[in-house]
Each structure stands twice: as structure tokens, then as C-alpha cells.
Amino acid sequence: MIKAAVRDAINDxxxxxxxxxxxxxxxEWLDFFTEDCVYKILSRENEESGLxxxxxxxxxxNMLRDRILSLREANIYNIHFDKHxxxxxxxxxxxxxxxxxxxxxxxxxxxxxxxxxxxxxGTYRDLITFADGKPLxxxxxxxxxxxxxxxxxxxxx
Amino acid sequence: xxxxxxxxxxxxxxSRVPFAAYCDPAVYEQEQERIFRGPTWNYLALEAELPxxxxxLTTKVGDTPVLVNRDSDGALHAFVNRCMHRGMLLCRERxxxxxxxxxxxxxxxxxxxGQLRAVPFPRGxxxxxxxxxxxxxxxxxxxxxxVESFKGVIFATFSDDAExxxxxxxxxxxYEIERLFHKPIRILGHQRQRIFGNWKLYxxxxxxxxHGGLLHMFHATFGLYRLSQKGGAKLDARGRHNxxxxxxxxxxxxxxxxxxxxxxxxxxxxxSLNDMSMLQNRTEHPDDVTLVILSVFPNVVxxxxxxSLCTRQIRSIGTDKMELYWTYFGYQDDDxxxxxxxxxxxxxxxxxxxxSMEDGxxxxxxxxxxxREKDKHAMVEIGGKGEIKTQQSLVTxxxxxxxxxxxxxxxxxPVGPDGAEAAAE
Numbered sequence: 151m152i153k154a155a156v157r158d159a160i161n162d163x164x165x166x167x168x169x170x171x172x173x174x175x176x177x178e179w180l181d182f183f184t185e186d187c188v189y190k191i192l193s194r195e196n197e198e199s200g201l202x203x204x205x206x207x208x209x210x211x212n213m214l215r216d217r218i219l220s221l222r223e224a225n226i227y228n229i230h231f232d233k234h235x236x237x238x239x240x241x242x243x244x245x246x247x248x249x250x251x252x253x254x255x256x257x258x259x260x261x262x263x264x265x266x267x268x269x270x271x272g273t274y275r276d277l278i279t280f281a282d283g284k285p286l287x288x289x290x291x292x293x294x295x296x297x298x299x300x301x302x303x304x305x306x307x
Numbered sequence: 308x309x310x311x312x313x314x315x316x317x318x319x320x321x322s323r324v325p326f327a328a329y330c331d332p333a334v335y336e337q338e339q340e341r342i343f344r345g346p347t348w349n350y351l352a353l354e355a356e357l358p359x360x361x362x363x364l365t366t367k368v369g370d371t372p373v374l375v376n377r378d379s380d381g382a383l384h385a386f387v388n389r390c391m392h393r394g395m396l397l398c399r400e401r402x403x404x405x406x407x408x409x410x411x412x413x414x415x416x417x418x419x420x421g422q423l424r425a426v427p428f429p430r431g432x433x434x435x436x437x438x439x440x441x442x443x444x445x446x447x448x449x450x451x452x453x454v455e456s457f458k459g460v461i462f463a464t465f466s467d468d469a470e471x472x473x474x475x476x477x478x479x480x481x482y483e484i485e486r487l488f489h490k491p492i493r494i495l496g497h498q499r500q501r502i503f504g505n506w507k508l509y510x511x512x513x514x515x516x517x518h519g520g521l522l523h524m525f526h527a528t529f530g531l532y533r534l535s536q537k538g539g540a541k542l543d544a545r546g547r548h549n550x551x552x553x554x555x556x557x558x559x560x561x562x563x564x565x566x567x568x569x570x571x572x573x574x575x576x577x578x579s580l581n582d583m584s585m586l587q588n589r590t591e592h593p594d595d596v597t598l599v600i601l602s603v604f605p606n607v608v609x610x611x612x613x614x615s616l617c618t619r620q621i622r623s624i625g626t627d628k629m630e631l632y633w634t635y636f637g638y639q640d641d642d643x644x645x646x647x648x649x650x651x652x653x654x655x656x657x658x659x660x661x662x663s664m665e666d667g668x669x670x671x672x673x674x675x676x677x678x679r680e681k682d683k684h685a686m687v688e689i690g691g692k693g694e695i696k697t698q699q700s701l702v703t704x705x706x707x708x709x710x711x712x713x714x715x716x717x718x719x720x721p722v723g724p725d726g727a728e729a730a731a732e
Contacts, residue, residue, distance in 0.1 A: 191659070193496070193497065193498065193499075195401070195497060195499075196496040196497060199402070199496075201494065201495060201496035201497070202495055202496060202646070202650060203495045203496025203497065203498070203635050203650060203653055204496075204650065204653065205498060205657065205658065205659055206654060206659040207650060207651065207653075207654060208654075209651070210582065212580075212581035212582040213581075213582045213585070213654075215581050216580045216581050216582055216585075217661075219580070219581075220525060220661050223524075223528075223575070223578060224524040224525040224528055224575075224578070224661070225524070225525065225661065225664055225665065226522065226524070226664075226665045226668060226669075227664055227665070227668055228668055228671075297498075297499055298499040298500070298501050298630065299498070299499060299500050299501065299658035299659070300501050301500075301501065301502070301503065301658075301667045301668065301671065302500065302658050302659065302664040302665075302667035302668060303657075303658045303659030303664065304659070304664055
């Protein structure tokens with residue numbers, strides 16, 4: 151039985167994660183990860199074929215910082231707003247004080263003319279650890295059913 | 308020529324490209340017949356994706372669904388993925404292994420060579436129904452494409468008039484394919500990108516070395532590709548294929564700063580990454596070439612960006628949409644660390660590529676802006692006008708003119724001022 155306080159903390163972390171992306175607070179969003187975190191977006195197609203290629207992969211927090219830095223400074227991408235809709239959060243179990251968590255997501259993108267389209271739907275597979283009582287992502291893996299990426303993949307999923 | 312869409316190519320040297328070519332549905336229809344089903348060789352897949360007898364995969368040539376397979380003798384085949392009975396998509400899976408292909412609609416069964424083998428209830432029931440007397444299974448075969456493989460790269464053509472593959476590629480392209488596939492490869496995975504623009508806009512993009520150092524700020528900032536570096540664009544004899552290449556670390560600060568003067572945030576000398584490991588080049592070739600973007604007419608790009616290797620297949624979907632299908636690979640003798648390095652560097656390209664994500668945006672924004680400008684033309688003059696030939700610098704877009712020179716030949720479009728008048732009449 152997972153304690154209600156742990157359950158609440160995990161739910162809050164996932165909710166904050168989504169809202170910080172949607173609110174374009176990406177620099178603060180980085181604080182939801184451990185230094186040795188793994189952040190990946192996988193294509194369901196590769197996953198099912200047992201192929202290792204990711205759509206996007208950061209093997210530590212510095213690589214994730216560089217992603218955000220590059221978005222801010224060096225990339226040109228479609229001007230849009232993101233909106234995450236998170237499905238029910240399943241806590242699958244405890245692994246030495248860390249928690250395996252799964253949740254479905256969908257991300258809609260809206261353009262400057264106010265037209266919204268489904269950008270990605272898939273499943274988060276997370277490993278969440280607690281440091282000084284605060285939940286952090288050790289692993290954040292989004293497996294995209296939408297592996298035919300519309301336009302391009304810029305902001306995190 | 309009353310069926311000819313009203314396109315004008317007013318410049319003899321193809322330095323003007325009519326926007327209608329990217330928007331007109333009649334042009335698109337003709338392209339499927341004359342380009343993708345014409346005397347061209349289209350990239351299908353890599354042999355490493357079909358290692359075993361019975362392996363198959365489904366792909367596209369232009370917008371035609373195509374089934375590729377390896378038969379029990381190890382020979383490769385490609386067919387239009389359509390049952391000869393009533394036209395249903397014969398094979399629905401992306402890939403797999405099967406001794407035969409059975410149409411889900413009425414269970415017609417074809418063998419690995421495309422020959423019809425079985426039809427249920429051939430004689431009907433109790434002397435009623437079934438196939439007519441003169442129905443001969445032997446006469447029914449899937450619509451086959453001619454297949455040739457070079458260094459493990461599978462190409463196919465619909466046309467009996469196509470030159471042999473090796474001649475079609477030409478010595479310049481053959482050299483690059485041999486370089487890239489110099490030892491057995493291992494498939495790492497795929498990426499797919501839906502781009503909301505005409506398939507030729509992407510062909511233009513990869514034949515435009517100039518944009519590489521201007522649109523892609525990440526490239527210029529980290530010096531993987533700057534217009535001030537040693538590089539160029541090599542064309543085949545017909546100008547239809549292009550090899551953009553460069554060598555990182557060959558530029559000097561003065562030329563770079565002067566060249567990029569006045570650009571908006573493209574080149575930032577003081578910018579650095581927290582984790583620079585991704586940008587490392589591990590030398591794999593005796594030459595100093597660190598980037599090769601090899602574009603083969605009409606549907607494929609081969610890429611080496613430092614240690615990131617892949618093919619990009621261009622699949623047209625109507626006038627204003629396409630899919631880009633990326634197949635990443637390494638070599639079979641890569642150790643775990645090298646595989647991880649290639650996977651890290653896959654972050655540079657693809658739909659989420661730190662370098663390449665802009666291309667999806669650039670192509671769409673051209674399409675959006677030209678839809679109502681069909682009588683106007685794109686200007687293609689960087690690198691010079693006149694003769695279409697190999698370029699000694701990256702500040703060029705001459706390979707685009709090479710593409711359209713062959714394109715117009717296949718499409719039967721008159722080129723030059725006289726042709727423009729004829730089209731206007």
C-alpha cells in the first residue's frame with residue numbers, strides 16, 4: 151500500500167510537469183529532474199520492433215539543459231502553444247524507495263491563428279525518486295503513439 | 308500540348324522555378340506517372356531491414372504503396388501492394404516474415420515471387436459459381452517493379468526504359484554510397500516526419516547548401532557546418548543528384564565573422580553546451596569530410612553528419628504534404644559505446660533534430676506563402692547563373708537548378724523564353 155502523501159506528491163509532480171511546459175517555464179521545469187536523469191521520447195514503432203533509436207534522448211540533466219538552451223537560442227520552430235492533458239496516474243510499484251509510474255498523455259498544439267491540433271498521444275513511463283522529501287524524475291520516458299511527427303518536435307512532450 | 312499544366316520556366320538555366328509546380332494537382336498527378344513511375348530509380352529500403360528469406364516490408368514510391376520482400380532463394384522483389392482481384396491493399400503490416408501474401412478480402416494467395424497460387428472455391432459449389440473456365444492462375448501476377456540493390460541499398464523502377472542503376476547513379480554517387488556502406492550495417496531505428504509542403508520543396512532544401520549555414524543556427528554556432536568552411540556541392544553529369552559536403556574546423560574567425568555580419572543571431576561565437584560529447588566527431592574515414600548530404604533523384608537523401616548516419620526517404624502525399632521516413636544505422640562492428648554515440652548524435656537530426664528541425668518549418672512556410680502566387684517564380688541565382696556544374700563553395704543553390712533540369716526533361720516541360728510563350732498561349 152502506497153502512502154497517500156507519496157501518492158499526492160507523485161500526482162502533483164506529474165501535474166506540475168505538464169503545466170510548466172504549457173506555461174513555457176522550461177528553465178524551472180528542469181528542476182523536476184535529478185542530475186543523472188534520463189529523458190527520452192520514443193517512437194512506439196521502434197519500441198515494438200526492439201530498435202534502440204529514440205526520437206529525442208537526454209542521458210543526463212546537462213543534455214536536457216542543452217535542449218532548452220538550444221530551443222531558446224538556436225532553433226527556429228513553429229510558433230505554438232502546448233496543452234497537456236494527463237490521464238489517470240498509475241503507480242505501478244516501489245523499487246528501493248523509487249516509484250514506477252505510468253500515465254497516458256495527449257498534447258495539443260495551437261497556432262497563432264487559434265487553431266488547435268492533436269500533436270502527440272502516448273504514455274509516460276516514469277521512475278520517480280524522493281530527495282529531501284521532494285519528488286523528482288529519475289526517468290521520464292514518453293512513448294509516442296504519434297510517431298509520425300507532425301511538422302517537427304521542438305518543445306518537450 | 309493542351310493537357311500541359313500552365314507552367315512557365317522562363318530561364319534557360321532553370322534559375323526561375325514556377326510556384327505552380329508546387330501547387331497544381333495536375334502537375335502532381337503527372338509527377339506520379341513521369342517521375343516516380345518514370346525512368347527513375349527510387350529508393351525502397353536497406354537490405355539490412357530484410358536479412359532473412361521471407362522478410363518483407365511495406366513502403367511507398369511517390370504515393371504508391373509498395374511491398375518489398377526477400378524470397379526463399381534470397382532474391383529481392385518489389386510489387387505494387389495491391390491485390391490483382393479487386394484492388395485491396397494486399398499486405399497491411401509495416402514489416403514481417405511470411406512464406407506468402409494472402410489478401411484479407413477474398414483470400415487470394417500470392418507466393419514470394421508475386422505469382423497467384425490459390426483462390427478459394429475455384430470451382431464453386433456443386434457445379435455452380437467459382438472461376439470461369441478460362442481463368443488461368445499462372446497469368447495473374449502482382450505488378451512487379453524492377454529491383455536492383457547496390458551496396459545493400461535497394462532501389463526499384465517502374466519503367467523498362469530506365470538505365471542500369473549504376474549508370475543512373477553515376478560515378479560520383481557510387482563513390483559516396485560505397486563510402487557510406489563500406490562495411491556491413493546495423494539498423495538502429497526509424498523516425499517519421501509529416502511535412503506540410505510539396506515533396507519537391509524538400510528536394511530543393513537538401514540541394515541548397517547555402518541554407519545549411521544560415522537557417523540552422525545550431526550548425527553555424529557549433530561549427531559543424533559553416534558557410535566559411537571547406538566544402539561544396541558535387542553534381543553528377545546530369546546534375547540531377549547532388550552531394551553537399553564539408554569539413555568541420557576548416558574555417559577561420561575572420562572569414563566567419565565577416566560572412567555572418569548582419570545576420571540575425573545565426574553565428575554566436577561565445578555560446579556553448581553543458582554537455583559537448585554529442586558534438587564529437589569520431590573519425591571513420593580516411594578523408595576529412597565530416598558531413599555528406601547525398602540527394603539522389605527523386606526520393607532519397609543519404610546522410611553523414613559526423614557519426615550520425617541515415618537515409619531519408621521522401622514520400623509524396625498530394626501537392627502540399629509529404630512524409631519523410633528516416634532510417635538510422637551504424638555498422639555491425641560498432642561497440643556499445645559507439646552505438647550510444649550514434650544514438651546521441653541522432654538528436655542532431657530527424658523531426659526533433661537540434662540542427663534539422665527547422666526544415667519542417669521552412670518547407671511549410673514556403674508552401675503557405677506561394678499557394679496564391681502560382682504565376683510567380685522562385686529565384687535561384689546563388690552560386691551563379693548559366694552552366695549547372697559542381698560547386699566549390701557552400702554559398703550556392705545551383706544543385707536546385709540541376710534537379711529541375713532533369714525534372715523538366717522527364718515532365719516534358721518546355722524550358723526557356725520560347726517555352727514560356729508557348730505555355731502562355
